[in-house]
Amino acid sequence: MRRPTRVVLSAVTAATLALGSASCSSSSGSGSGSKTLKVAYQKFGAFTQMDQLMHSVKKQYEKAHPGWTVQLEPIQADENSYYTKLDLMNRSSSTAPDVLYEDTFLVNADISAGYLAPIDSYLSKWKDWSQFTPTSKTAGKGQDGKTYGVPMGTDTRGLWYNKQLFQKAGLPTNWQPKNWNDVLTAARTIKQKVPGVVPFNIYSGKAAGEAATMQGFEMLLYGTQNQLWDSKSKKWIVSSPGMKDAMGFLNTVFSEKLGPNPQDALDPQWGTKVSTQLLPTSKLAIDLDGSWLTGTWKKNGQKPWPQYTTVMGAAAMPTEHGQAPGKTSMSGGWLLSVGSKSSHKDQAFQLISLALNRQNTLTYDNIASQIAERKDVANDPKYKNSDPFTSFFTGLVKYTHFRPAYSTYPQVSDAIQQAMEAVMTGQASAGAAVSQFGANVKSAVGPDKTTTS
Amino acid sequence: MTATDVAARPTGTPAGRPARTRGRGPGLVQKLLPLLPAVVLLLLFFAGPVIWSIYTAFTNEALSGVGAGATRFIGLGNFRRMFSDPAFVSSVVRTVVFVIGSAVIGQNCLGLLIALLLRGRSRAVQSTVALVVVGAWVMPEIVAAFCWYAYLNRSGSLNSWLGHVGFHQDWLYTAPMFGVILANVWRGTAFSMMVYSAALSDISPDVEEAASIDGASGFKRLWLVTLPMIRRAIVTNLMLITLQTLAVFTTIYVLTGGGPGTKSQTTPIYMYEQAFKFYNLGYGTAMALILLVVGALFSLVYLRFLNVDEK
Numbered sequence: 001m002r003r004p005t006r007v008v009l010s011a012v013t014a015a016t017l018a019l020g021s022a023s024c025s026s027s028s029g030s031g032s033g034s035k036t037l038k039v040a041y042q043k044f045g046a047f048t049q050m051d052q053l054m055h056s057v058k059k060q061y062e063k064a065h066p067g068w069t070v071q072l073e074p075i076q077a078d079e080n081s082y083y084t085k086l087d088l089m090n091r092s093s094s095t096a097p098d099v100l101y102e103d104t105f106l107v108n109a110d111i112s113a114g115y116l117a118p119i120d121s122y123l124s125k126w127k128d129w130s131q132f133t134p135t136s137k138t139a140g141k142g143q144d145g146k147t148y149g150v151p152m153g154t155d156t157r158g159l160w161y162n163k164q165l166f167q168k169a170g171l172p173t174n175w176q177p178k179n180w181n182d183v184l185t186a187a188r189t190i191k192q193k194v195p196g197v198v199p200f201n202i203y204s205g206k207a208a209g210e211a212a213t214m215q216g217f218e219m220l221l222y223g224t225q226n227q228l229w230d231s232k233s234k235k236w237i238v239s240s241p242g243m244k245d246a247m248g249f250l251n252t253v254f255s256e257k258l259g260p261n262p263q264d265a266l267d268p269q270w271g272t273k274v275s276t277q278l279l280p281t282s283k284l285a286i287d288l289d290g291s292w293l294t295g296t297w298k299k300n301g302q303k304p305w306p307q308y309t310t311v312m313g314a315a316a317m318p319t320e321h322g323q324a325p326g327k328t329s330m331s332g333g334w335l336l337s338v339g340s341k342s343s344h345k346d347q348a349f350q351l352i353s354l355a356l357n358r359q360n361t362l363t364y365d366n367i368a369s370q371i372a373e374r375k376d377v378a379n380d381p382k383y384k385n386s387d388p389f390t391s392f393f394t395g396l397v398k399y400t401h402f403r404p405a406y407s408t409y410p411q412v413s414d415a416i417q418q419a420m421e422a423v424m425t426g427q428a429s430a431g432a433a434v435s436q437f438g439a440n441v442k443s444a445v446g447p448d449k450t451t452t453s
Numbered sequence: 454m455t456a457t458d459v460a461a462r463p464t465g466t467p468a469g470r471p472a473r474t475r476g477r478g479p480g481l482v483q484k485l486l487p488l489l490p491a492v493v494l495l496l497l498f499f500a501g502p503v504i505w506s507i508y509t510a511f512t513n514e515a516l517s518g519v520g521a522g523a524t525r526f527i528g529l530g531n532f533r534r535m536f537s538d539p540a541f542v543s544s545v546v547r548t549v550v551f552v553i554g555s556a557v558i559g560q561n562c563l564g565l566l567i568a569l570l571l572r573g574r575s576r577a578v579q580s581t582v583a584l585v586v587v588g589a590w591v592m593p594e595i596v597a598a599f600c601w602y603a604y605l606n607r608s609g610s611l612n613s614w615l616g617h618v619g620f621h622q623d624w625l626y627t628a629p630m631f632g633v634i635l636a637n638v639w640r641g642t643a644f645s646m647m648v649y650s651a652a653l654s655d656i657s658p659d660v661e662e663a664a665s666i667d668g669a670s671g672f673k674r675l676w677l678v679t680l681p682m683i684r685r686a687i688v689t690n691l692m693l694i695t696l697q698t699l700a701v702f703t704t705i706y707v708l709t710g711g712g713p714g715t716k717s718q719t720t721p722i723y724m725y726e727q728a729f730k731f732y733n734l735g736y737g738t739a740m741a742l743i744l745l746v747v748g749a750l751f752s753l754v755y756l757r758f759l760n761v762d763e764k
Contacts, residue, residue: 084729087516106517109732113521206712263607263626266713407518411731421714443538444731 036069037061037344037351040089041101042082043074045272046302049295049368050074050101056363057355064354068347073097078268080209083410090115096341098348099355102149104139104333109407111142117340118146122349128357128374136373140335149335150356153370156329156396157215159183159315160279160287166313169193169285176315179322180223180249183286187258190285198278199258200286204250205421207268212420213413214330214403215289220246222401223319223328226453228412229404235451236404236412238438245320247423247430254424262424276303279312288317291393295369298387309388316396329396332403333373371397408445415440510739516732531739540715541740544723545747548699551634551719552751556698559638561691564645568653569675571646583646590643598707601636605708629709629717636704641697645690652686653679688759695751699744720744 039058043051051074058070075085083106089095090113102110110116123129129137132151140149163173169190177183187200203211221228224242229235237243253259264270275296278284280303287293297305316327336355338348354360358376365372366386371394372378384390403409419437422428428436442450513520513527535541567586571579589597604610607623615622624632656679664678680687702721705711711718711726718726720740728737 080730084516084732087521087732091516091521109518112519113515113517115517115521206714207710262713263623266626268710414726414730418714421712425713427714440540443540 035067035344036071037099037347038071038073038097039099039101039351040073040075040086040097042079043076044078044082045269046275046296048302049300049364052300052367053355053360053364057351057360060360061351061354065347065350070351078209079103079211087113087115090339090341093341096339098339098342098344099351100337100339102140102335102337104149104151104335105403105405105409107140107148107335107337108143108405110337111144111148112407115340116148117338117342117345118142118148119150119338119349119352120147122346122353123147123150126353128353131358131374131376133373133375136333139333139373140337149337150352151373152334152336152356153361153365153368153373154331154333154397155291155369155371156331156393156400157219157288157290158317158329158393158396160289160293161186161313161315162279162282162285162311163313164282164311165190165194165197165285173313175313177318178326179318180220180320182318184249184252184258187253187286188256191256191258194285197282198260198284200253200288201260201265201274201278201284202250202253202288203265203271204254204259204417204424205262205266206414206417207266208270209268209417210413211271213416214332216250217246217416217420218330218401218403219288219317219328220249220320222330223317225320225323227401229406230451230453233451235449236408236441236445237453238441238450239434239452242320243437244430244434247419247433250420250423251430255426259424265424266421272302280305280308282311291371291389291396292369294387294389295367298367298369300367312389314389314392316399325399327396327399329400330403331397331400333370408449411444412441415444506738506741509735510742512735514735514738516729516734518732520733520735527735531736532743534736535739535743540718541720541723543715544718544720545743547630547717548719548721548744548747550630551637551701551705552695552698554630554634555637556641556694557691559634560641560645560694560698561687563638563642564647564690565649565687567642567646568649569679571650572653583650586643586646588643589640592640594640594703595707597640598636598704601632601639601704602708605632605636625709626713629713633705633708633717636708637698637701640704641694644697645694648686648690648693649683652683656682684759688755691755692752695755696748699748699751720747 039054041050041054051072054072054074058072061070062068073089075082077085083103086097086100087110089097090100090110096115100116102116107116136151136154137147139151139154140147142148159177161175166173166175166186170193171186171189175186177186183200190197190199203216205212208216218228221242224240224245226237226240226242228237230237254262259265260270264273267273274284274287274289275293279287279293280297294308296302297308299306317329319326319328336352338345338352342348356374358374361372361374362377362380362383364370365377365383369387369390371390372383377383378394415437418440419428419433422436423430423433438450438452510531511526511528512524513530514524515521567582571582592600602609602625605622605625606612607626612622624635660682661674661678664674669677700721701719702725705717705719705722706725709717711722715723721744724737724740724744727733727740
């Protein structure tokens with residue numbers, strides 16, 4: 001008789017301890033006041049520009065609409081945790097925000113979850129909507145054809161390089177590599193001639209999160225003849241020659257020690273360290289990174305560094321063998337959306353249209369180093385001359401690619417990061433990493449959703 | 454004898470003595486009434502999530518995507534997926550290694566050793582050692598984890614000391630399981646030590662004296678007399694620390710995040726990743742149920758192995 005009691009008791013204890021780490025209580029949160037608009041956005045590390053914009057928008061909105069309060073909810077979290085926290089807020093109508101800052105590639109997942117409200121009826125009455133470029137208008141479009149968000153600006157990716165270090169190594173200061181090999185050769189020269197600096201940074205591994213997938217792996221893969229998603233069969237491509245070459249490139253970088261020390265690169269703070277420490281102190285020669293980097297170095301950025309305009313150079317990421325079109329890039333971008341659980345949808349859209357009017361978009365695109373998607377902003381001299389790199393990164397838009405925005409993308413992205421990490425730490429060869437990636441994706445999305453090429 | 458009784462023993466209550474008062478005090482209702490608020494709170498914040506978790510394990514509940522919009526009952530789907538998921542299976546293996554390494558061997562044996570060594574020492578020695586060991590235990594898990602990160606990481610204290618003698622370690626990278634086990638042993642030993650100290654203080658010195666008069670050596674005395682006498686405390690302690698260790702999340706998450714790669718990804722870490730990074734809440738809670746089964750299995754093994762009920 002005694003044994004069962006004890007087993008039950010231990011089972012209950014086990015249940016409490018074990019479930020504690022996975023369960024979540026949904027019975028918290030404050031009810032939104034009658035005339036309050038809740039705005040949720042990300043604020044993390046070097047990314048403080050959205051917070052600046054929203055503080056200014058809050059003032060403008062409350063002045064124009066007396067009696068209304070804008071409640072700012074900056075979510076202090078890295079990219080992965082930001083989505084998680086935002087989705088947790090979205091689950092209950094007492095915590096769901098009225099206006100949310102939404103990544104374009106998660107829009108489809110959040111639409112099918114029913115978190116976002118369509119805004120077509122508002123857009124048709126908003127005269128500024130005609131200023132948005134046709135591509136940007138599709139960014140917030142769901143598979144049902146309705147639009148769920150207004151784009152804030154986009155970005156591109158390329159190679160940043162330190163001209164002073166290049167000069168020391170005897171490399172040209174107007175560098176434009178023609179193929180992957182040129183990039184490696186430059187990194188080898190730096191390693192040989194300028195000891196003590198990291199020759200080449202490519203984000204890799206799980207700690208870097210989406211930065212590893214997008215700034216790292218996809219910048220390579222989309223420069224080969226292959227891609228990640230087969231739009232004809234609507235399946236993930238889990239193995240291709242291009243993928244093996246991309247992993248091979250990564251292997252070369254880390255096995256020849258042209259990249260950062262893997263232990264350093266696997267620190268979750270690595271991205272912030274690159275932009276606020278290594279580049280401004282000339283400890284990193286080449287960095288495969290985003291167009292927004294200059295936002296960190298501007299006057300209101302996290303690490304003001306006015307000399308960046310002369311020290312840094314930017315080059316397009318070449319395709320693998322220099323095959324047409326010769327260059328490649330990846331683009332993402334963020335939207336402002338109206339929450340479906342909002343009880344003040346009209347006002348929420350009002351706030352979005354205020355936040356993304358010409359003046360505010362201009363300010364934001366400049367401080368956050370975004371690529372403008374409003375024609376009136378793009379043609380504004382204040383935008384064009386805001387930064388010596390603006391026109392270069394805007395020019396990459398014609399070579400750019402977008403991520404496959406499907407709800408299983410986060411799992412595929414994670415499998416990519418795992419494969420990259422295995423290669424960078426020398427745990428797996430390029431080929432083994434690709435087959436491991438294939439197995440992981442198959443188990444995550446189902447074998448019928450994958451293919452090879 | 455239930456586990457609660459055993460657990461209560463170390464605080465000094467001799468086993469078997471019923472602590473019941475038979476006075477004619479206030480009626481049952483009046484006695485239970487003050488418990489009501491606590492019971493309601495427990496039901497609300499404790500039973501609620503537990504029941505919700507069990508329900509969710511059988512659905513495709515998700516944080517985003519289709520599962521969040523139209524949650525549906527999928528029966529054993531999550532469990533079927535789990536056993537064909539190599540990452541899950543290896544995470545369970547790592548969890549078992551972690552529990553055996555840090556709880557069963559580390560905390561348990563070290564705690565017993567410290568308790569044995571402290572027997573009969575002066576008060577000053579006892580309280581100094583207890584202060585140091587318990588200090589590690591009362592520290593919040595996240596703080597302890599950061600201390601260990603600062604100590605073990607590549608540019609941490611240990612490395613800078615070892616650097617002076619030309620030695621280099623990076624356990625969080627080369628031997629992550631060892632690093633997290635070490636940190637967990639450090640943190641949890643105090644609990645075992647306290648349980649054993651209390652249990653040992655219950656043993657009458659006469660018994661051991663008699664044994665030594667019979668010619669039993671120190672080790673024989675320990676093995677044949679002392680340990681059998683505290684075996685209830687051993688079972689209780691093993692069960693409690695096993696269940697605590699099974700659910701350890703913070704220490705591992707802070708030290709290695711489950712990496713490099715998946716080299717230190719135990720089930721709680723994998724569960725977190727599935728539930729909150731890939732938004733598969735249902736899959737994550739299903740794993741929690743499996744973890745519960747693992748805990749129950751450990752308990753069964755302890756009960757059999759130490760044969761507590763035979764009397």
